[in-house]
Amino acid sequence: MLDFEKSGGLVPVIVQDAQTLEVLMLGYMNQEAWQKTQEEKRVTFFSRSKNRLWTKGEESGHFLEVVSTHIDCDQDTLLIKAHPKGPTCHTGSRSCFSTEYDRNFIFELEQIINDRYEFPTAASYVNRLHQSGLNKVAQKVGEEAVETVIAALAETDSDFVNEASDLVFHLLVLLREKNIPLATIAKNLEKRHQ
Numbered sequence: 505m506l507d508f509e510k511s512g513g514l515v516p517v518i519v520q521d522a523q524t525l526e527v528l529m530l531g532y533m534n535q536e537a538w539q540k541t542q543e544e545k546r547v548t549f550f551s552r553s554k555n556r557l558w559t560k561g562e563e564s565g566h567f568l569e570v571v572s573t574h575i576d577c578d579q580d581t582l583l584i585k586a587h588p589k590g591p592t593c594h595t596g597s598r599s600c601f602s603t604e605y606d607r608n609f610i611f612e613l614e615q616i617i618n619d620r621y622e623f624p625t626a627a628s629y630v631n632r633l634h635q636s637g638l639n640k641v642a643q644k645v646g647e648e649a650v651e652t653v654i655a656a657l658a659e660t661d662s663d664f665v666n667e668a669s670d671l672v673f674h675l676l677v678l679l680r681e682k683n684i685p686l687a688t689i690a691k692n693l694e695k696r697h698q
Contacts, residue, residue: 505579506582507578507579508535513534514532514533514534514550514552515532515580515582516532516581517530517533517581517583519531519547519568519592520584520586521585521588521599522571522572523611523614525608527599527601528568528592528598528601529592530600531547532549533548533550533582534550536550537550537557538582540559541570541584542570542573546559546570547559547560547567560592565589566590566591567588567589568584568588569587570586571587572585573585611686614676614680614686617676617677620634630677634677634681638681638682641677641681642678648670648671655668
């Protein structure tokens with residue numbers, strides 16, 4: 505149970521991307537915002553500048569869809585893991601915190617591929633791969649693996665990085681084609697490490 509009285513009716517709320525674990529933003533909730541967030545499964549804050557409830561994305565459509573909520577040990581701070589529906593920051597950035605690079609971009613890329621599967625467009629390379637079928641997607645991974653090996657042995661580091669990037673991208677498409685999330689691979693690797 506959140507303790508709203510401890511800090512004058514508002515509790516700080518940290519929002520984290522449920523997939524990449526990147527911190528997206530910090531906001532504040534009063535009890536009404538907390539109830540609305542739980543009911544609608546979309547993050548709603550109490551805006552101190554507007555002096556009202558404010559659902560993140562109400563104007564932009566970039567909602568934060570709640571995956572899970574976690575109250576801290578003192579019951580006066582909330583962590584929300586969410587799926588962002590677009591950039592979180594009003595500047596158009598994925599996060600309100602500027603970081604050098606997104607260490608978890610591979611999980612974002614997985615989500616982009618999933619979106620291409622769920623909402624296909626004719627111009628999408630992912631859609632064209634998906635339409636070609638499992639055999640063709642698997643073959644493409646094999647081709648990229650061979651090109652990566654050749655680049656590692658006989659080409660520049662830049663060529664190798666480009667070929668390795670192509671390999672990882674196509675492997676992500678193959679995982680999606682097989683309906684196996686990247687998290688399954690990560691958990692398997694973690695288990696092997698123990």
